[in-house]
Amino acid sequence: MTEQAELNSPPALPAAPAASDRPRLSPRRAGLLSPLGRRGTPARLFMIAALLAGGLWAGFGSPYINLIGQACVIFGIAALGQWMLVGGAGQIAISGGAFMGIGAFTAGLLANAGIENFFVILVVSAVVGFGVGLLSGIPGLRFRGLYLLLASLALQFIMQSISYQVQQKVSPAGLVVPPLTIGGKDFSFGTSFYWLVLVILVVIYALLAGLERTGVGVAWKALRESEVAAAMTGVDVTKWKLYAFAASGAITAIAGTLFAYSVGRADHESYTILVSISLLTMLFLGGSGSRIGALFGAVIITALPYFLQSEVSVWFQNAGLSFDWYTNNMSVINAGLFSAIFVIVILFEPEGIQGLLIKLETGIRSLFRHRSPKGAKGVES
Amino acid sequence: MTATLEVATLEVQHVDVELGGVSILRDISFDVRPGQTLGIVGPNGAGKTTILNVISAVVPTVKGQVLFKGRPLGQLRPHRVRDLGIGRSLQSTHYFHDMTVLNLVSLGSLRNTVWGALRFSDHRKLARRGEPSRAAEVLDLLGLTHYADRPLGELSTAVQKLVDMARALAVGTDLVLLDEPTSGVSGAERGVVTTALSKLRELGVTIVLIDHDPGFVMANCDQLMAMNFGEVLKIGNPREVMDSPEVRQSYLGDSQY
C-alpha cells in the first residue's frame, strides 16, 4: 500500500540551487533595456495617446465630430469583438456584420415587444450573441483556415436572410429602437450618447485586458499559436475555442445594439457582408496582434468615409471638380476602398499600422544602440 | 523481483498506428518503471515522435493499448492525459513565441473550467505570498526564474528548450516525455540541456527520452529502445542495445543515404 502511495506522489522538487550554480545563458536579442523601454512599448503608447486625443476631441468638438466619434466607438467595440476571435484566439471568421445585426435586431424586437430598459436590452443582446457565437464555433471544431471562413460566410448570409424575413414581418421600414433613456434620463441627446458608448467601450476593453492575464487569455493565446501544441500542453481546445466564438459574438452583438440605438432603428441592410469585411479590415489595418491596434484601425476605417465626404469633397469643389460620383455611390466605393486597403495591408504590412510603428521604433532604437558602448548590453543574470 | 508490487508507470502494448492510410508504427511494446528513464533512438522518420503522440492521445491507435499506472488511457482527450500528470516537451521550438516563460510553464496547471481559468492569474500572487507553486519551483530548479517575464521568442534555442522541458516537468508529476531536447542546440549549449536532464533524473522523475543523437540518449537513460521504420529493433541495457548487430547495421545502413 505504501509503495502504491509512493508511486502516486509526485517527486518533490528540491530547493533551488545557489545563483552561481545556475547555467548562464545570454539572450539572443540584446538591447531590451534601451532608453525606449521594451520593444513595441513606444508604438503602443503612441496609439493610446492618439486614441485618447481623438476621444476627447470627439467629446468636446462640434456635433459633427461627435457623431463621427459615436460611430468610431461603436465600431471600436465591434472590432474588439472580432479581435477577440481573430487576434486573440487565432480563429478566422467573416461574420462580424451578422453578429452586429443580431444585436440590433434583438434590440428592435425587444423594443417592439414593449421592453425598453436599456440594460435589459443590452444583456439580452449579449446573451443571444453569446449563444449564436457558441453555435457558430461548432464548425470551428472541425475546420480551420479557409473552410472555417466559408462556414462563417454561410452564417453571415443566413443571418442576413433571417433578418430580412423578420423585418418584412414586423416592420418593413426597419424595427424602431426608441431613444435611449436610463432611469428617465435621456441619453440620446447631445454628447451624452457618445460618453455612454465610450464608457461601455472602456469597460469592455478593460475586461478583455484583464481576461488576457487570466488563464482564459493564456488558453486563447496557446490556441492561436498551435492547436495541437496547446492540446498537448493541456488546453481543452474544444472548450476554449467555443468560448472564444461565444464571447466574440456577445461583444459584437453589443456593438450592434448600440449602433441600432445610434440610428434609431434596426435595418437588415445595415449588417451585410460589407460590414464584416470592414471589421476585418479594421483589425488588419491597425494590427491584428493587439487590442489597441484593432481600435486604431476601427477609428481610421470608420472616420475615413466622413473625411472623404466632408473634407475631400471641399478640396474637389475648390479645384472646380465634381465629387458627386463619390457621394452618389458611397457604400459601393467604400466597400471597394476597404477591400483594397485590406489586400494592401495583407500584402505589404501584415502587422498593420502597429507593425509600421514598431519598424519606425526599431529604426530609432538602432540609432541609440550605435551610440551606447558595446559591452553594456546582453549582460544577463 | 518484486513484480507483484511494482506497477510500471507506463506500458505500451502491441501498438499499431496508421496515418493517412500509411502504417507508421507496428507492434510497439515497452514499459517504463517508476523513476526510470527510457531512451528511444532511431533515425529521422522512424516513428519516435508518433509514439509520444500516441501516449499524449493526439494520434489514435489501430491496435494495442497504452496503460498508465496499470489503467488503460483508452479514449481520453489530450488535456485529460495532461490531467493525469503526464507532461510532454515538443520537438519543435516554433510554438508559443508570444507567451512569457511563466505563462507557458504555468499553462500546465491551467484548469479547463471558467472559474479555474479565471483564478489562474493567482499563480504569480501565490509566489509573492511565499506559497509554493510548482511552476515557480520548476523555473527555479532549471535556473530560469529571471526569464519568467520574457516572451519565449526573445530567447535562444537552448533556453527555449529548457523552458519547454520546464513546461513538461511542471505538468509531468508522474511522467515526462521529452522529444529531442537537444535538437537545434549548439555544441556549447548542449551541456545546459544535459545538466537539466540529470537534475530531472536525480529527482526520480520517470522519463521517456527521445533524441536523434544516440550518444546523448545512451548516456542519459536506464533502458534503451532502438527502432527503425516504425518497428522496435531492440530494447534493453543501453550498451548492449547499441552494440547489437541489428542496431549497428541500421545505423550504418542509414549513413549511406
Ligand SMILES: Nc1ncnc2c1ncn2[C@@H]1O[C@H](COP(=O)(O)OP(=O)(O)O)[C@@H](O)[C@H]1O
Ligand atoms: N500526421 C501524419 N500524417 C501522415 N504521416 C505522418 C504524420 N505524422 C508523421 N507521419 C509520418 O510518420 C513517420 C514517423 O514520423 P515521426 O514519428 O515524426 O518520426 P521521428 O520522430 O522518429 O523522426 C514519418 O514517415 C512521417 O512522415
Ligand SMILES: [Mg+2]
Ligand atoms: Mg521526431
